[in-house]
Amino acid sequence: MANSEAAIIVGFWLWVCIYMTKGLNAGEVTYDGTSLIVNGTRKLLISGSIHYPRSTPQMWPGLIDKAKEGGLNCVQTYVFWNMHEPEQGKFNFEGRSDLVKFVKLIHSRGMYVSLRIGPYIEAEWNFGGFPYWLREIPGIIFRTDNEPFKREMQRFTEMIANMMKRENLFASQGGPIIVAQIENEYGIVEPSFREGGRSYVRWAANMAIELNTNVPWIMCKQPDAPNPIINTCNGLYCGDTFDGPNSNKKPKMWTENWIGWFQVFGGAKHHRPVENIAYAVARFYAKNGTFVNYYMYHGGTNFGRSGGPFITASYDYDAPIDEYGNEREPKWSHLKDLNTAIMRCSQTLLSARAETFSLGSSQEAHVYRGHSGQCAAFLSNMNPTSGVTLNFQNMTYSLPAWSVSILPDCKTVVFNTANVNAQSKTHNLTSNNPQRKLKSSYFLSNKEVEKGFYWETFKEKIGGSEDTQFDNKGLLEHINTTKDTTDYLWYNIRVDVDENEPFIRSNSSLVLAIGSHGYAVHVFVNDHFSGSAHGNKSNPGFSLNLHISLRPGKNDISLLSVMVGLPDSGAYFERKTAGISSVMIQGFKGGSRDYSQELWAYQIGLVGEKQNIFTKNGSRTVNWNPSISDQHLTWYKTTIDAPEGDGPISLDLRSMGKGQIWINGESVGRYWIIFLVPLGDCSTCDYRGSWNLKKCATNCGQPSQTLYHIPRSLLQPTGNLLVLFEEVGGEPSKISLLTDLKNY
Ligand SMILES: *[C@@H]1O[C@H](CO)[C@@H](O)[C@H](O)[C@H]1NC(C)=O
Ligand SMILES: *[C@@H]1O[C@H](CO)[C@@H](O)[C@H](O)[C@H]1NC(C)=O
Ligand SMILES: *[C@@H]1O[C@H](CO)[C@@H](O)[C@H](O)[C@H]1NC(C)=O
Ligand SMILES: *[C@@H]1O[C@H](CO)[C@@H](O)[C@H](O)[C@H]1NC(C)=O
Ligand SMILES: *[C@@H]1O[C@H](CO)[C@@H](O)[C@H](O)[C@H]1NC(C)=O
Ligand SMILES: *[C@@H]1O[C@H](CO)[C@@H](O)[C@H](O)[C@H]1NC(C)=O
Ligand SMILES: *[C@@H]1O[C@H](CO)[C@@H](O)[C@H](O)[C@H]1NC(C)=O
Ligand SMILES: *[C@@H]1O[C@H](CO)[C@@H](O)[C@H](O)[C@H]1NC(C)=O
Numbered sequence: 001m002a003n004s005e006a007a008i009i010v011g012f013w014l015w016v017c018i019y020m021t022k023g024l025n026a027g028e029v030t031y032d033g034t035s036l037i038v039n040g041t042r043k044l045l046i047s048g049s050i051h052y053p054r055s056t057p058q059m060w061p062g063l064i065d066k067a068k069e070g071g072l073n074c075v076q077t078y079v080f081w082n083m084h085e086p087e088q089g090k091f092n093f094e095g096r097s098d099l100v101k102f103v104k105l106i107h108s109r110g111m112y113v114s115l116r117i118g119p120y121i122e123a124e125w126n127f128g129g130f131p132y133w134l135r136e137i138p139g140i141i142f143r144t145d146n147e148p149f150k151r152e153m154q155r156f157t158e159m160i161a162n163m164m165k166r167e168n169l170f171a172s173q174g175g176p177i178i179v180a181q182i183e184n185e186y187g188i189v190e191p192s193f194r195e196g197g198r199s200y201v202r203w204a205a206n207m208a209i210e211l212n213t214n215v216p217w218i219m220c221k222q223p224d225a226p227n228p229i230i231n232t233c234n235g236l237y238c239g240d241t242f243d244g245p246n247s248n249k250k251p252k253m254w255t256e257n258w259i260g261w262f263q264v265f266g267g268a269k270h271h272r273p274v275e276n277i278a279y280a281v282a283r284f285y286a287k288n289g290t291f292v293n294y295y296m297y298h299g300g301t302n303f304g305r306s307g308g309p310f311i312t313a314s315y316d317y318d319a320p321i322d323e324y325g326n327e328r329e330p331k332w333s334h335l336k337d338l339n340t341a342i343m344r345c346s347q348t349l350l351s352a353r354a355e356t357f358s359l360g361s362s363q364e365a366h367v368y369r370g371h372s373g374q375c376a377a378f379l380s381n382m383n384p385t386s387g388v389t390l391n392f393q394n395m396t397y398s399l400p401a402w403s404v405s406i407l408p409d410c411k412t413v414v415f416n417t418a419n420v421n422a423q424s425k426t427h428n429l430t431s432n433n434p435q436r437k438l439k440s441s442y443f444l445s446n447k448e449v450e451k452g453f454y455w456e457t458f459k460e461k462i463g464g465s466e467d468t469q470f471d472n473k474g475l476l477e478h479i480n481t482t483k484d485t486t487d488y489l490w491y492n493i494r495v496d497v498d499e500n501e502p503f504i505r506s507n508s509s510l511v512l513a514i515g516s517h518g519y520a521v522h523v524f525v526n527d528h529f530s531g532s533a534h535g536n537k538s539n540p541g542f543s544l545n546l547h548i549s550l551r552p553g554k555n556d557i558s559l560l561s562v563m564v565g566l567p568d569s570g571a572y573f574e575r576k577t578a579g580i581s582s583v584m585i586q587g588f589k590g591g592s593r594d595y596s597q598e599l600w601a602y603q604i605g606l607v608g609e610k611q612n613i614f615t616k617n618g619s620r621t622v623n624w625n626p627s628i629s630d631q632h633l634t635w636y637k638t639t640i641d642a643p644e645g646d647g648p649i650s651l652d653l654r655s656m657g658k659g660q661i662w663i664n665g666e667s668v669g670r671y672w673i674i675f676l677v678p679l680g681d682c683s684t685c686d687y688r689g690s691w692n693l694k695k696c697a698t699n700c701g702q703p704s705q706t707l708y709h710i711p712r713s714l715l716q717p718t719g720n721l722l723v724l725f726e727e728v729g730g731e732p733s734k735i736s737l738l739t740d741l742k743n744y
Helices: 004-026 060-068 100-109 131-136 148-164 190-209 274-286 331-343 346-351 436-444 478-482
Strands: 029-030 036-038 042-044 046-048 074-078 112-118 176-181 217-220 230-235 254-257 289-298 354-360 363-369 375-381 388-392 396-399 403-407 449-450 456-459 471-472 488-497 510-516 521-524 526-533 542-548 553-562 579-588 593-595 599-604 635-639 649-652 659-665 666-672 705-708 720-726 736-739
Touching: 029 542, 036 176, 042 074, 042 346, 046 060, 046 331, 060 254, 060 289, 074 289, 100 112, 100 148, 112 148, 148 190, 176 190, 190 217, 217 254, 254 274, 274 375, 274 403, 274 478, 289 736, 331 346, 331 736, 346 363, 346 375, 354 388, 375 388, 396 403, 396 736, 456 736, 478 488, 478 599, 488 579, 510 526, 510 553, 521 542, 553 579, 553 666, 553 705, 593 720, 659 705
Parallel strands: 046 074, 046 289, 074 112, 112 176, 176 217, 217 230, 230 254, 254 289
Antiparallel strands: 029 036, 036 042, 354 363, 363 375, 375 403, 388 396, 449 736, 456 635, 471 599, 488 553, 488 599, 510 542, 510 579, 521 526, 521 553, 579 593, 635 720, 649 705, 649 736, 659 666, 659 720
């Protein structure tokens, strides 16, 4: 280390000391190697992620109360830039975007807030949280040392920080925000940007510090986080895998403890057994950790088109509070017991450091001894297959395989991570057939309140409306053509066929060969549906070869390209492309014809979208047909009454194909039923050993999501307009409305 560097480091810690001393007087939040310190008091923090746009303001109080009752003292959320600034300079902080209201509610319950401003957030959210317009700024490159990007990032971050200050929401002002995050898991992409990445990290750190929020800043998955930013862990086993903060003067924090996993269309449901989570959390607090955040504590719903690529409308995440706002048992109760046990140790954990003692080949004790004689211990059995009986301080303890016992007084076990005492009503996690067990419990108590609605239909125009088409030579890129105003883009071409083509008489098949960068396409030849294809989360692109029949003269080929969320991750994700990339017809007399560079007619979005036919007024602008006709590209409309009671409501769409749902004009999400989970992607729910995505997955051979959340607050008692746009076809007569969703 050069002398100058040493001088800078010494200078820095001197500054931290002064800053901290000042902090103690001013009510600021500071930290040291043990913990965050709020207005002079050390804090042991148990946090849970609840993302405000993934539920409704009407649900927020109940969710926050359940978090508090579940033993949390902090709520963590991202800030969703593209919700707040959908158009550059035009802001939205209303309804589900009312960040200030959400933070104040948490404050009113006496809880703290961890605010992850990002503003890059990933979060399985459309474009990783960035507004579409950001991509169109000339010369912009996301998340690197790029002036246009840094200017916008700084402007938004400053705006959020100033808004929080104006409302006195930072802890230094008496508010609940005790920590803030800049960037998000940047360490993963930093090497792709080389020197630009390293200087961007320093810039982001300085920019955040200069906002003078008087709360510490964190960067997750960022081992080189510059001082005084705290680098934190995201993962499954941060107690055992995290190298720790990059200075022993920073506390050990776990910002994302993955409680389950998100679901993609075509992907299984992932369940992380609560014994496994509890084990991981206990290990972290056993080893000097003082902040753990459950990601997610309530996952919620990706309403509208807010989900990221191939992400389901449900963001349930197998969280302790399910998508609908109910406690998921035994997860919620077991974690409550765990959180209570950890909190009983808090004074000791905050006043001492963990000493480790071996108790066997894969057994150990972590013991905290305070100056005034307090003692707390964690006994771990890391053996994944066998339980043990062991001796600790002259006493005998039995520990099941892969478990941790918590002893707040170093004598009495108040909690063991593998003993689920909470009233388990549902999952039998040791069952060999988790799928059947889990599935039956999902639907057991759901009450089907209505079925067989009276549907009217409106047929979407194949190829779009001639009035709104425009031409372009060659195939346009989907994302920068639609600018994320819709999922849909029509590519239309008229193909001339000479009547002397031999295939017309002999019917030798023609093949329409389509290449696409993603994500799905529906093909129509002369207004008749000919076929569909789609990619998947890991491979959005695909190709499709379709046998088609053409007639002599003019033939219309119309391709409806469909997106399911903009890219949300990876270096240079702003450059990722989608849409049709090549179109050929093979089998003509003269060989193949390539139409990729020809003149195409385009329409952005659907006629029904342009007319807003999912709104009460818009629905009056078209003629609805009382009979259910051709199933492709059909709008369905009905009127529903709110089911009795105040429980959550869901639409069972298992009889349908793919599309989007609107209730009283508001989109509540995309659905996709026909894309099934591959057989063989499921596995038993064993909690022992290192859990991974393959370890407890259900739903094979089934659609990823069949039940779709309709927030009760969107419904009037009667006369609610329910509209679906169905791309493929299905049986709307079998759609039903469910309520009393429990153990979903
Ligand atoms: C910090 O603590 C002091 C002493 O307990 C108290 O008077 C002050 O109001 C607190 N400041 C804040 C911002 O909570
Ligand atoms: C806890 O921190 C102390 C002091 O830094 C250190 O000596 C000890 O090894 C740490 N324990 C664990 C389990 O990381
Ligand atoms: C354990 O027992 C031995 C012998 O009886 C005694 O010397 C020792 O102090 C005891 N240790 C503790 C922690 O109680
Ligand atoms: C759970 O399943 C296992 C294996 O099928 C069975 O032995 C056990 O009795 C079940 N437990 C409960 C509480 O149903
Ligand atoms: C749209 O994207 C394509 C592919 O990345 C690119 O070639 C084209 O220049 C872009 N057009 C506009 C208007 O940005
Ligand atoms: C013509 O080709 C189509 C598509 O391959 C096939 O379905 C149809 O039966 C054929 N018709 C005749 C008369 O061979
Ligand atoms: C995704 O698509 C690729 C390419 O078509 C295929 O190889 C892969 O099996 C698919 N993955 C899943 C999970 O369906
Ligand atoms: C719907 O139409 C009514 C009557 O024409 C009008 O008063 C109202 O403003 C319209 N609402 C919207 C949202 O356009």
